[in-house]
Amino acid sequence: MSKTFLFRFDGAKENDAFLEQARSNGHQVYAGLAMQLDRGWIPDFIEVSLDEASHACRVTIIELESTASVALISARKYLPEPSQEILSTFREYLRRVIQRCRSTADPRINDIQEIKDTLTNHAQITIWTAGALREPPRLVENLPLIDQGHVLHGPAVDTQIDTQTGSLEGQLSLSPRDHKTLSRSVLILDAVVRGWDKSDASLRVWRNLRSQPLRNQLQQRPQDFPTLILLLLGRKEGVRIAINDAARELSAIWNEFQPGRYSEAAVLAAITRFQPIDRTLDLNASVRTAFEKAHLILSTNAV
Numbered sequence: 031m032s033k034t035f036l037f038r039f040d041g042a043k044e045n046d047a048f049l050e051q052a053r054s055n056g057h058q059v060y061a062g063l064a065m066q067l068d069r070g071w072i073p074d075f076i077e078v079s080l081d082e083a084s085h086a087c088r089v090t091i092i093e094l095e096s097t098a099s100v101a102l103i104s105a106r107k108y109l110p111e112p113s114q115e116i117l118s119t120f121r122e123y124l125r126r127v128i129q130r131c132r133s134t135a136d137p138r139i140n141d142i143q144e145i146k147d148t149l150t151n152h153a154q155i156t157i158w159t160a161g162a163l164r165e166p167p168r169l170v171e172n173l174p175l176i177d178q179g180h181v182l183h184g185p186a187v188d189t190q191i192d193t194q195t196g197s198l199e200g201q202l203s204l205s206p207r208d209h210k211t212l213s214r215s216v217l218i219l220d221a222v223v224r225g226w227d228k229s230d231a232s233l234r235v236w237r238n239l240r241s242q243p244l245r246n247q248l249q250q251r252p253q254d255f256p257t258l259i260l261l262l263l264g265r266k267e268g269v270r271i272a273i274n275d276a277a278r279e280l281s282a283i284w285n286e287f288q289p290g291r292y293s294e295a296a297v298l299a300a301i302t303r304f305q306p307i308d309r310t311l312d313l314n315a316s317v318r319t320a321f322e323k324a325h326l327i328l329s330t331n332a333v
Contacts, residue, residue, distance in 0.1 A: 032081045033058070035145060039065050040074045045094050048167040058141060063130065065123040068115055070312050076120060078145055086154040089120065090172065094162050098170045101161030103306050105171060113157040113175045121149050203270045210266040215308045216280065217262070218320045219300055220244045222328055223284045227321040234313040247283065255279045277301065303327045
């Protein structure tokens with residue numbers, strides 16, 4: 031006999047449909063306590079499948095997104111993480127859950143204690159990461175962490191999903207937070223393209239450097255790059271821009287360094303794929319981490 035539990039960490043209403051579908055499929059669900067992994071990442075859900083006969087336990091980190099392409103990126107960031115560190119953090123989370131269950135007389139305490147005991151007693155445990163769509167709620171990819179060394183059974187990716195959907199396009203009305211993130215993403219990608227990616231500073235310090243070449247270039251030629259100026263110069267208080275115009279201007283700049291390599295579509299694809307990764311970056315960590323991830327994106331988006 032097997033049991034499946036779903037633990038929710040992100041209370042966003044847009045994730046409700048996924049939760050309700052899991053409940054209708056017989057999953058036991060728990061929400062109400064936060065959990066943060068070592069890098070500061072907060073998953074949307076963790077699913078635990080427990081096979082009572084074999085004592086095997088599968089723990090899956092689930093990231094929900096509105097498009098398949100972004101879901102794949104959000105989930106894959108966990109692949110190189112140490113599975114034992116994730117397991118240790120999750121066990122501590124379960125300890126806190128059990129403590130709360132005792133104080134509130136929650137009837138789920140025995141089931142959750144069973145999970146914790148299984149994860150503590152060196153059962154056959156595997157750690158996976160999965161990307162999923164919010165609407166309609168379903169998984170699009172399911173992969174074991176790299177240090178697990180397991181072979182997938184069945185297709186890893188739902189081939190009916192177009193992984194190129196969800197690109198940024200048209201007029202964007204950016205909140206101050208999104209304004210800051212998008213501008214930082216552009217600066218990181220630009221630094222990699224022009225080879226200005228050798229800094230040892232933290233990401234927080236690096237993003238505020240006045241010597242960044244892209245900002246200097248915009249100040250010298252403001253008439254050529256009006257959309258990028260709106261995005262990158264001045265205070266990040268929110269802005270409305272035509273993202274295609276920004277991509278076209280950035281394409282012109284990047285092709286000065288690598289002629290004909292970056293089309294407007296390639297620039298849009300790179301920004302679309304890198305932005306959700308950017309949101310997960312630790313501002314106090316070395317900016318080299320951001321550069322490494324940007325290198326991977328740009329190497330697959332040049333057209």
